[in-house]
Amino acid sequence: MLKIENLHKSFGKHEVLKGVDLSVETGNVIVILGPSGSGKTTLLRCINFLEKADSGRLSFKELDLDIPRASSNEISDIRKRTAFVFQNYNLFRNKTALENVTEGLIVARRVKKSLASEIARRALDKVGLSGKYDFYPHQLSGGQQQRVGIARAIAVNPDVILFDEPTSALDPELIGEVLAVMKKLAEDGTTMVVVTHEMTFAREVGTHIIFMDDGTIVEEGTPDDIFVHPKEERTKQFLRRITPDYDFRI
Amino acid sequence: MLKIENLHKSFGKHEVLKGVDLSVETGNVIVILGPSGSGKTTLLRCINFLEKADSGRLSFKELDLDIPRASSNEISDIRKRTAFVFQNYNLFRNKTALENVTEGLIVARRVKKSLASEIARRALDKVGLSGKYDFYPHQLSGGQQQRVGIARAIAVNPDVILFDEPTSALDPELIGEVLAVMKKLAEDGTTMVVVTHEMTFAREVGTHIIFMDDGTIVEEGTPDDIFVHPKEERTKQFLRRITPDYDFRI
Amino acid sequence: MTLDLEFMMRTFLLASAGIPVTLMITVVTLLLSFPAAFFMAISRIHRIKGLKVISSVYVSLIRGTPMVLQILLVYSLLPSLLNSLFKSAGLDIDIFGINPIVYAYAVFTFNTTASLSEVFRSALQTVDIGQMEAALSTGLSSFQSYRRIIIPQALVSAIPNICNVTINLIKGTSLAFIMTVKDITAIAKVEAAYGYNYIEAYIVVFLLYIIVCSAVQQLFKLIENSFNVNSHIPAKEVG
Amino acid sequence: ACGAANETKGAATTVQKKKVYVAHTQTYVPYDFVNDKGESDGFEVQVLKEVDKLLPEYEFEFVPTSDDDLLIGVESGKYDIGVKGAWVTAERKEKFIFPENYIAASIIGLTFRTENADQIKDMESFAKFSGKLVPIAPQNAQYSIVKEYNDANPDNQVELTAAESFDVADAYTWLLEGRYDAYFNIQLSFKNNVLADNGAYHDLADKLSFVPYRAIPTWPLFNKNDQELADAYDTAIKQLQESGRILELELEYFGEDIFEYIQK
Amino acid sequence: MRPFKPSFILEVIPLLLPFLGVTIAVTLSSVAFGSLLGLVLARAKVRGNKISKLLADGYTWILRCSPSIVLLFMTYYGLPKMLKDGFGININGQSKGVFVVITFSLIFAATMSEVMRSAYESIDKGQTEAAVSIGMSPFQAFYRIVLPQAAVVAIPNFTNSLIGLLKEGSLAYTIGLIDIMGKGTLVISRNYGAYALETYIALGIIFWCLTIVIEKVFLLLELHFDKGRKQVLSV
Ligand SMILES: Nc1ncnc2c1ncn2[C@@H]1O[C@H](COP(=O)(O)OP(=O)(O)OP(=O)(O)O)[C@@H](O)[C@H]1O
Ligand SMILES: Nc1ncnc2c1ncn2[C@@H]1O[C@H](COP(=O)(O)OP(=O)(O)OP(=O)(O)O)[C@@H](O)[C@H]1O
Ligand SMILES: [Mg+2]
Numbered sequence A, B: 001m002l003k004i005e006n007l008h009k010s011f012g013k014h015e016v017l018k019g020v021d022l023s024v025e026t027g028n029v030i031v032i033l034g035p036s037g038s039g040k041t042t043l044l045r046c047i048n049f050l051e052k053a054d055s056g057r058l059s060f061k062e063l064d065l066d067i068p069r070a071s072s073n074e075i076s077d078i079r080k081r082t083a084f085v086f087q088n089y090n091l092f093r094n095k096t097a098l099e100n101v102t103e104g105l106i107v108a109r110r111v112k113k114s115l116a117s118e119i120a121r122r123a124l125d126k127v128g129l130s131g132k133y134d135f136y137p138h139q140l141s142g143g144q145q146q147r148v149g150i151a152r153a154i155a156v157n158p159d160v161i162l163f164d165e166p167t168s169a170l171d172p173e174l175i176g177e178v179l180a181v182m183k184k185l186a187e188d189g190t191t192m193v194v195v196t197h198e199m200t201f202a203r204e205v206g207t208h209i210i211f212m213d214d215g216t217i218v219e220e221g222t223p224d225d226i227f228v229h230p231k232e233e234r235t236k237q238f239l240r241r242i243t244p245d246y247d248f249r250i
Numbered sequence C: 001m002t003l004d005l006e007f008m009m010r011t012f013l014l015a016s017a018g019i020p021v022t023l024m025i026t027v028v029t030l031l032l033s034f035p036a037a038f039f040m041a042i043s044r045i046h047r048i049k050g051l052k053v054i055s056s057v058y059v060s061l062i063r064g065t066p067m068v069l070q071i072l073l074v075y076s077l078l079p080s081l082l083n084s085l086f087k088s089a090g091l092d093i094d095i096f097g098i099n100p101i102v103y104a105y106a107v108f109t110f111n112t113t114a115s116l117s118e119v120f121r122s123a124l125q126t127v128d129i130g131q132m133e134a135a136l137s138t139g140l141s142s143f144q145s146y147r148r149i150i151i152p153q154a155l156v157s158a159i160p161n162i163c164n165v166t167i168n169l170i171k172g173t174s175l176a177f178i179m180t181v182k183d184i185t186a187i188a189k190v191e192a193a194y195g196y197n198y199i200e201a202y203i204v205v206f207l208l209y210i211i212v213c214s215a216v217q218q219l220f221k222l223i224e225n226s227f228n229v230n231s232h233i234p235a236k237e238v239g
Numbered sequence D: 001a002c003g004a005a006n007e008t009k010g011a012a013t014t015v016q017k018k019k020v021y022v023a024h025t026q027t028y029v030p031y032d033f034v035n036d037k038g039e040s041d042g043f044e045v046q047v048l049k050e051v052d053k054l055l056p057e058y059e060f061e062f063v064p065t066s067d068d069d070l071l072i073g074v075e076s077g078k079y080d081i082g083v084k085g086a087w088v089t090a091e092r093k094e095k096f097i098f099p100e101n102y103i104a105a106s107i108i109g110l111t112f113r114t115e116n117a118d119q120i121k122d123m124e125s126f127a128k129f130s131g132k133l134v135p136i137a138p139q140n141a142q143y144s145i146v147k148e149y150n151d152a153n154p155d156n157q158v159e160l161t162a163a164e165s166f167d168v169a170d171a172y173t174w175l176l177e178g179r180y181d182a183y184f185n186i187q188l189s190f191k192n193n194v195l196a197d198n199g200a201y202h203d204l205a206d207k208l209s210f211v212p213y214r215a216i217p218t219w220p221l222f223n224k225n226d227q228e229l230a231d232a233y234d235t236a237i238k239q240l241q242e243s244g245r246i247l248e249l250e251l252e253y254f255g256e257d258i259f260e261y262i263q264k
Numbered sequence E: 001m002r003p004f005k006p007s008f009i010l011e012v013i014p015l016l017l018p019f020l021g022v023t024i025a026v027t028l029s030s031v032a033f034g035s036l037l038g039l040v041l042a043r044a045k046v047r048g049n050k051i052s053k054l055l056a057d058g059y060t061w062i063l064r065c066s067p068s069i070v071l072l073f074m075t076y077y078g079l080p081k082m083l084k085d086g087f088g089i090n091i092n093g094q095s096k097g098v099f100v101v102i103t104f105s106l107i108f109a110a111t112m113s114e115v116m117r118s119a120y121e122s123i124d125k126g127q128t129e130a131a132v133s134i135g136m137s138p139f140q141a142f143y144r145i146v147l148p149q150a151a152v153v154a155i156p157n158f159t160n161s162l163i164g165l166l167k168e169g170s171l172a173y174t175i176g177l178i179d180i181m182g183k184g185t186l187v188i189s190r191n192y193g194a195y196a197l198e199t200y201i202a203l204g205i206i207f208w209c210l211t212i213v214i215e216k217v218f219l220l221l222e223l224h225f226d227k228g229r230k231q232v233l234s235v
């Protein structure tokens, strides 16, 4: 359904994405792993045209386009059918938690106000924010903000949701809950691309795992391929560190 | 060395801290656990007077003061001897990574420029940012920003460092590295108060664990007390969720 | 030196008739300037080719030339030019019959647009790019993102400066007198001329401006507060 | 007061000279203005300089300024005398002392298109013709004169519009293109700009005509507390008239004796 | 057609230019004093206690309400009287420039206090928090971290006011201080009102050049402070 081919992106002289290919089928949950700075966020941003890639093709359902030459109509079309959960939340600062969620429904999807509120409330409840409807972002704790961001994305019921470390600010208890919400979405057939460091989630829910390093895809495959039979040395090295017993010596 | 007594803090009608006591000895690593919104960030902010508590006493080394009546001299004294790692990083937007770190050294601690650069570079190297000295915050990935924040705090060599989820944006590989840095600091005698969801770190490095919920300290003790023999039902419930096998059903 | 109180009373009443004129010019000017200034600010921020250059030249040209010159061009020269054009085209349009306040609208709009575009430019830049990204990725169009997310946030820092511009505009409308448009100041001056009651006239003008400008400032305070309550900026200080 | 100062140098050490601040407008050429060297100049200013010479107990200091400041300053006492080609009205007499003797005179009249010369001969015929008069700045004497005319002729009025001062080129253009039908201004301006061979708008000389309406005497204004000074002025001005100095200055600044035109 | 003599524009420029110094001196000193006072007022508004906040708000309110010409007369007539009656100081002999600068400074300060306040408040509180948390004093935090970021926001508005002030020569003229604008008026009157358009065009050219220089300088300054910031650029 969503396909990226040979995506290149540089910031100045620094090449951040060095030809990335990605293919997502409907209902798939693609998990992107990789060390900090490997280009995961940039990849998601390019898919949503928040960053203009230097070259590459993107096909999304019936659309098939050369990224640098995408028209603003095509871009807005893609954005309407995808949602993004930002690593740093990016909540609308002038809107309450509830309004943050209804905004996309009312304005972009022309849902009636009352229905939008209804949907938004349900989405916020799902992520455990029943009591915080009318709080402004600066009145929310880090984890609460992150959950509003997730609710905002899932409420619009998009074809694809791009998650950028959706559980980073959450405590283990909530991580469980949020990942459960995501798993439920997956079961309902929502396609997802998830950047995460939650290996358990990756293993349980991911249908396809991608391991990125330094702007390229080092290895990809089923969770089993990656976690149990990794081929590349870099992947092995990365996974070795994930075992619960860190080596705290330097 | 650092002691908080009966700390109260409300936002409007909402009481966020309901009488918190805390006592930290030199060289201790206090780990604060607790669900999202339980008041962890607010507690750290009150210690550093970023939030003015409604009531409570604070003693820090030779200082002993009634928090609401602290003079600005006393406040600045405490801030000079502590450092804060923010949950949302709060890097100086108009300074490069290196400048973010040198700023406190040069301005607050009057270290010579060349020496400050030297120290800052070493701190950034420690958190794995050797190549990013001259990047501005918006040019850095989430994890890179978080590490600059850590480097900024450790570079000034304070008596106490307050960490607010210092590894949330990091991949497991880096988490290990950063936690190793923190462990090293602990071994060198730096006192730390750490809000984290990294249970492994809590268990390994924490000398004292505090479990907070809804603005109060529910339970505290050694890692062994909390993780192996928790007394309170709420604690048990929280810890139960931490086991690697989430229940993804809702 | 004694003040002619009776004159002051009379002039106060007469000159209050200038308040609607002053306000009319102000309101029309603001209504016309806002969209124009906004698009200029946008074209500079987004570095839209061509438009950006035009905007910067416009801003510096308008800000950089005396208003009297602009009035001469718009009020005196332009109608003459149009008149001879119409005449040679055989059209029978009475260009000189146009209410001179129209020229006042034009001149003040030119100037206010220039200043406001800089106000907007600086205010729009206070909004974090993440807000725009979030809005776009939520499916809002650029226009909707600006209207619903970016502008409300930008207004917080723009309002005090819009207030400055507006107050200057209100006081500046007295220049419309060159075009025979009589605002508060002009009426008072006409009254003062016959008996040389300038001291009294200026006191009256001062009082009237206090009334008008206070109302306007109060209005802006209210708007500012209503935006502030709903927004991110905690007035509180960390010190 | 240079001349006077020299003569009375001996006395000055014992008798303190009273300083008199004379404010004058700077743009009313050739009556009161600042010349290219930045000095106070003009017919009215020169007459006052002569007056100063005749009054040993006073020392005049000339302050060029705007009309508004001049009026406020003389009224409040910051300045003692103000000259701005001011015309006398009853209301003004409440604010200022007008001395017995005027200091100068202006000839004011209508400029209009030569093609209308048959219809426009004076104010009445102009009012009948259309009355469309180029706007006048209210602080100018012209404004008051037209106002007075209108008050005296309620059923044959001229359209009197007030506006901040503008530019004579505009006024002439507006006449030629028919925006207005007459322009009420001092004759000197017409003479220098249109009639003079080197005038800025000499090209228009055959298209525009001027008809004088009135010559009005203009007064210096004295602060209400300066009656003594006003009296001294009157004495001095008489002397100057008799000595022929005034006529000399008239010829220097206007090229003719304008007092001739004043209706007694 | 309207009479127009382009060559006069060139003739008049050398007559006007000597007075540019007055314009620049008045503008610069007013901007300097006005900005300082504006800074004090802005500080009182964001960080002062109730009373100083009230005073600062009141000052801004009243100053913005008063037409500049009224204010000029108040300083020109009121100030010497006040000093004489109150302290026995006679400043009547002072150059007119002093009164003009005082008036402009007072007005400029009111405007600036709002420009600075809005700029200050647009900076995220987290920036100050981060600065004080590593031991900077609130002043250092302001000076080193917030100020450079706030400057970017304030500069366009500051430039607006500065350029506006530059052209306010007609006000100085009211009490007889001749700057370049006033000189233009004198030139026009010397020609019995002729060549006004030409003279104003000459003034326009001079002011425009000056404006371009000012804009360039402040744009560079803005860019200098702007490093590290990423705003609503095209997405
Ligand atoms: N605007 C920019 N200018 C220059 N370099 C940039 C810019 N944005 C990102 N980078 C660089 O691109 C690289 C990839 O960044 P990206 O945010 O995609 O990493 P990431 O994989 O998401 O890391 P993390 O897990 O830490 O969030 C980083 O090294 C970063 O420094
Ligand atoms: N400025 C504020 N106004 C009102 N409520 C606030 C404000 N700041 C925080 N709160 C509330 O206080 C509670 C505690 O917030 P705090 O940030 O301390 O939580 P936390 O324990 O750090 O959570 P997390 O793990 O999600 O960061 C939250 O419920 C939050 O909504
Ligand atoms: Mg990232």
Ligand SMILES: [Mg+2]
Pocket (backbone or CB within 6 Å): A141, A142, A143, B040, B041, B042, B087, B164
């Ligand atoms: Mg927190």
